Amino acid sequence: MTPVRTVLGLAVPALGVLAAEPLYLLVDTAVVGHVGGLALGGLAVGAVVLAQISTQLTFLSYGTTARAARLHGAGRRSDAVAEGVQATWLALSVGLVLLVAGELLAWPVARLLAGSEEVAAAAVSWLRIAVLGIPMILMTMAGNGWMRGVQDTVRPLRYVLAGNGISAILCPVLVHGLSWGLTGSAIANVTAQVISAGFFVRALLAEGVSLRPNGRTMLAQLGLGRDLVLRSLAFQACLISATAAAAHTSTAAVGAHQVVWQLWSFLALVLDSLAIAAQSLVGAALGGGDDRSAKALAWQITRYGLWFGIALGVVFGALAGVLPGLFTSDGGVLAEIPQAWWFFVLLQPIAGVVFALDGVLLGAGDAAFLRTATIGSALLGFLPLVWLSLAFDWGLPGIWTGLAAFMVLRFAAVVSRTRSGRWAVVGAVR
Template sequence: MVNSVDERVPPRKVLGLAVPALGVLAAEPLYVLVDTAVVGHLGALPLAGLALGGVLLSQISSQLTFLSYGTTSRTARLHGAGRRAEAVSEGVQATWLAMAVGLILLVAGQLLAGPLARMLSGDDEITGAAVSWLRIALFGAPLILITMAGNGWMRGVQDASRPLRYVLAGNGISAVLCPVLVYAAGWGLEGSAVANVVAQVISAALFVRALVRERVPLRPRPAVMRAQLGLGRDLVLRSLAFQACFVSAAAVAARTSTEAVGAHQIVLQLWTLLALVLDSVAIAAQSLVGAALGAGSARRALGVAGQITRYGLVFGCVLCALFAAVSQVLPHAFTSDPGVLGEIPHAWWFFVALQPIAGVVFALDGVLLGAGDAAFLRTATLASAAIGFLPLIWASLGFGWGLAGIWTGLSLFMVLRLAAVLVRWRSGKWAVVGAVRA
C-alpha cells in the first residue's frame, strides 16, 4: 500500500467541514423536539398523530439520502479537478431530480396516507390525526429533497457554512411560528404541519437561489440524472437494509415486554444521536476524498482516508469513555420507571462498547462514499444484515434472549461491516482517480 504519511490535510480543514455538517444533521432532530413539545401540550391524541405522521414523512429523507451523499461524491470529484461549473451543474441536476421524485411522492402520499397510517396504528382516532397532519406536511416533500440536493453539491465544493445557515434559517423561523399557529391561531395539530412546510419552503428557496447565483445552465440533463439514479439505487438498497434491521429490532423488543421496548427506545435514540456526531466526520471524508481523487491524487485520498479513520477511532473511544462514566446517571434523565431502568443495562454496555467500532465504520463509510464506491457499501451492508443482525434479532424472539440478544445482533452487524470496510480500505481498490468514477 502507498505510504500516505505526508498526505494528510490540516485538522482545521476537517473540522471546518465536520462541525457545520453536524449542525445541519442536528437541526432537524432539534426542530422535531420543539415540534413535539408544542403539540404534546394539546394532548395524547395529537401527539400520537404527530408521532405516526412524522415516522411516515421521515421515510422520505431516510430512503433518499443519495440526493445528498451521492451528489457530494460526484460534485467533489469535479471540484477537485478544478471544474467548479460542472460540479455545480451536478447540483442543478440533483435539484431537478429532487423536484421530480418529490412531486411523485407528494401525489402518492396523498393517496396512500390513510391506508398506511391505518396499517401502522390500528386505531381510527390516531389514524385520523396522523392523516390530517401528514397530508399537509407532504407538500414539503419536494422541498425536503431540494434541500438534500443543495446540501450535497455544497459539501462537494467544500462550502459547509451556507448549508448550515440555510437549514437553521428555515427551522428557526418555523420553530417560532409553530406555537403561534398551533395555539394563537387555533390551528392545533394542522398548525404544526403548516409550520413544517414553511421551514422547508425557506430552506429550499435559499438553496435554489444559491444555484441561480452560480450562473450555470439550469436546463435538465437526463443523462446526468440517470447516472445519479444509478448511484442512488445502491444507496437506497443500503438504506432499506438499515430500515429492515431497526424495524425488526423494535418489533422484537415490543414483543419482549413493555419495559424492554422502553429501554430499547432510550438506548437506540442515544445511539442515533451519537451516530450524527460520528457521521459529521464521514461527511468531511466524502468531500475531501472525492476532491483528492478528482484532482488525480490517489496518494492524497489514501492519506486522508487514514487520517479520517484515526479521527473516527479517537472520537469513538472518547464517546465510549464518556457514556461508560454516566451509565448510572443518564438513564434516569429519560425515565423513572424501575422496570425500564432495570432493562437498560442489557443494551447499554453493548451501546457503549460499540462506539469505537462505529467511529471507524462511519469514517470509512464516508471515505468509500466520497470515492463513489456505493456498490461495495450496498453489498457489504446487505450481507452484514442478512448474516448478522436479522438472524440474531429473530432468534432473540424465539429463544427469549431479550435486549441482550437484540444488541448482540447489532454488535455482530457492526463487526461484520467493520471487517468489510477495513479490507476494502486496505486494498486501495476504491481509490479510482478522475473527475468521474467509471
C-alpha cells in the same frame, strides 16, 4: 497528512448541518413526549414512515457530493454546480410523487407498523401533514450535496439552522401553547423544510449556471443512486423492523426505543461530520489524480472517528441517569430505556470508525461495495435478531443486540475494503 484545520473547516459546519435535523427531532420528541406515551408512540411510527419515504434518496446528497467533488478537484467548478442543478430537478420530481404516495398509504402502513389502533391513528394524524415537506427535504439534500462537493459547508449550515431554529421555537408553541398536539408537531416540521429548501434554491440560482434539465446527467446520477438506494433500503428495513418489533412489544417499549433511537441517529450524524469532510477531500484528491493523498486521508479520518466515538461513549454513559428524563415523564417509558441505553453507549467507538470509512468510500464513489456490505450485514446480523426478538419476546435487548451485530459486520467490511486500496480510482468522473 491533510492539516487538521482543513478537515475541521469542513467537518464542523457539516456537523451543524447533520445535527440540525436529528436535534430538531430530539426537541420534537421531548415536546411530544410530555403530551403522553400514546403521542410519543404515534410520533415514533410516523417518523419511521416519513424516513422510509424520504431517505431512500440519500444519493441526492451523498452521490451528488461524490460526483461534484471529483469535478471540483479537477478544476471544473461550474460542472460541479451543474450536478446540483440536475439533482434538484430529480429531488422536486420524485418528491412530488412520494408526497402523493405518502398521503395514499399513510393509514395502511401506519396500521401495519403500530401495535394498536390508537397508536396508528396518532401516527396518521402527524404523517398526513408531515409528508407535505418531502419535496423540500429532498431539495435540501441535493443542495447540501453540491455545496459539500465544492467544499462549501458554511452556507448549508446557515440555511438548515434557519429553518430548524424557527421550527424548534414554533413546535412547543403549537403543541402545548395552542394545544394542537401531534398536528402542531407536524406543522412545525414542514415549516423547517420549506425555509431551508428556499435558501438552497436561491443559492443555486445565484451561481449563474444553466437551469435546464439534462437527461444524461440525471441518468448518470441515477446510476450511482441505484446502489445507494439499495443500501438505504437495507438501513430502512432494519429501522422499520426494529420499530415494528418494539411497537408490538408494548407502548412503553416503542416509546423507549424512539428516545434511544433518536439519540443514536443524532450521534450517527455527529460522527458522520468527519465522513462529510472525507467525502469532499477524498473526492477532490481522486479527481485531481492524487490517490496517495486519498489513501492517507482515509486512515487519518478513521483515527479521528475512533477517538470521537470513544469520547461520545464516555459522555453518554455518564449521562445515563439524567438524560432520559428530559425526553419523557412517562414512567413506563423511563423504565424501558436502560434496556437499550448501554448498547447505544458501547457501540459508539465502532460507529465512529464505520461512519468515517463510509465517508471515505462514498467520496471515492465506491457505492457498489457499500451496497453489498450493508445488505449483507443487515441480512446476517440485524434482521434475524430483530424478528427472533419479536417471536421469543426478547424485547429491547434483543432488538439492540441485532444493531450491535449489524455494526460489527459493517466494521469488518469497511476496514477490509479500505486496506485493499481498490476503491482509490482516479479521474474527474468514476
